[in-house]
Amino acid sequence: MYANGTTTEADVELAAVRFVCELFARNRHLSEGAAIREAPGEVLDAIRERGVPAQGRPLDEVVLEMERDVIGYGYNADHARFLGFVPGPTTALSWLGDVIAAGYNRHAGSFANYPAGCVAEEGVLSWFCERAGLPAGASGGLFVSGGSMANLTALAAARDAVLGEGDWERGVAYVSEQTHSSATKGLHVIGVPRDHVRVVPCDDAFRMDVAALERAVAADEAAGLRPIVAVATAGTTNTGSVDPLREVARVCRAHGLWMHVDGAFGASVLLTRHRGMLDGVELAVFDNV
Numbered sequence: 001m002y003a004n005g006t007t008t009e010a011d012v013e014l015a016a017v018r019f020v021c022e023l024f025a026r027n028r029h030l031s032e033g034a035a036i037r038e039a040p041g042e043v044l045d046a047i048r049e050r051g052v053p054a055q056g057r058p059l060d061e062v063v064l065e066m067e068r069d070v071i072g073y074g075y076n077a078d079h080a081r082f083l084g085f086v087p088g089p090t091t092a093l094s095w096l097g098d099v100i101a102a103g104y105n106r107h108a109g110s111f112a113n114y115p116a117g118c119v120a121e122e123g124v125l126s127w128f129c130e131r132a133g134l135p136a137g138a139s140g141g142l143f144v145s146g147g148s149m150a151n152l153t154a155l156a157a158a159r160d161a162v163l164g165e166g167d168w169e170r171g172v173a174y175v176s177e178q179t180h181s182s183a184t185k186g187l188h189v190i191g192v193p194r195d196h197v198r199v200v201p202c203d204d205a206f207r208m209d210v211a212a213l214e215r216a217v218a219a220d221e222a223a224g225l226r227p228i229v230a231v232a233t234a235g236t237t238n239t240g241s242v243d244p245l246r247e248v249a250r251v252c253r254a255h256g257l258w259m260h261v262d263g264a265f266g267a268s269v270l271l272t273r274h275r276g277m278l279d280g281v282e283l284a285v286f287d288n289v
């Protein structure tokens with residue numbers, strides 16, 4: 001604060017950081033209150049009516065309002081008894097990385113822009129590759145904003161690896177009944193027609209039926225189509241089931257298609273002593289076409 005009482009930028013930053021720290025200190029994210037709180041209509045109406053503020057307001061007031069009227073409603077996935085679906089809870093430190101990244105807002109669009117950041121990214125990617133048991137030399141990749149973007153990116157890579165540009169309409173992709181919807185959405189975005197996406201049935205443990213996958217691939221090949229990718233999942237969203245990765249890889253290898261493993265929910269198991277659950281994930285390499 002300046003001597004004349006004016007608030008400085010640093011005051012604002014400190015107040016915002018203090019706000020988040022206090023939230024954690026009160027353990028609000030873990031166990032306070034209900035895990036799900038419906039927002040009363042009048043709260044939402046007040047937010048709508050406020051619109052985009054034309055006038056600045058004291059930060060404390062805004063922060064309190066934020067806590068009371070905005071963050072306080074909806075699903076609190078951080079709550080100790082919130083078992084509804086998969087978003088991971090925050091930890092006491094995980095938010096700090098986001099604060100630093102947003103605060104500095106380094107542009108990482110090229111190596112020259114942000115050399116040390118790129119080197120750090122490469123290092124973490126190599127570490128992930130090694131944890132997944134991928135062959136030496138498999139260290140490429142990039143961090144994306146989440147599972148949907150990861151699926152989209154990998155599926156585009158699969159299409160480009162298998163099909164020439166004039167040949168896209170022959171491409172066929174395989175998902176299972178339990179595959180996350182973002183994979184099918186990604187296939188649509190990259191131009192795979194909806195009637196070229198095969199939904200392979202699952203067994204009674206919600207794992208892809210690999211015999212059915214192989215039959216579908218063979219039928220498409222016989223029809224003159226070109227199988228491009230089978231999407232296996234390491235931890236399906238609904239049940240946590242893991243597709244038989246080794247078997248899916250065998251089919252992909254035999255028929256020359258890309259094996260994509262969606263690990264958005266379950267791949268973190270590679271960092272634990274249960275990593276054997278993902279046996280076969282290391283076969284998701286594209287050396288067969």
Ligand SMILES: Cc1ncc(COP(=O)(O)O)c(C=O)c1O
Pocket residue numbers: 086145146147148149151180182233235236237262263264265
């Ligand atoms: C298996 C799986 N794949 C992809 C996604 C999509 O991830 P995101 O919401 O980060 O885009 C999810 C989200 O729950 C998921 O469980």
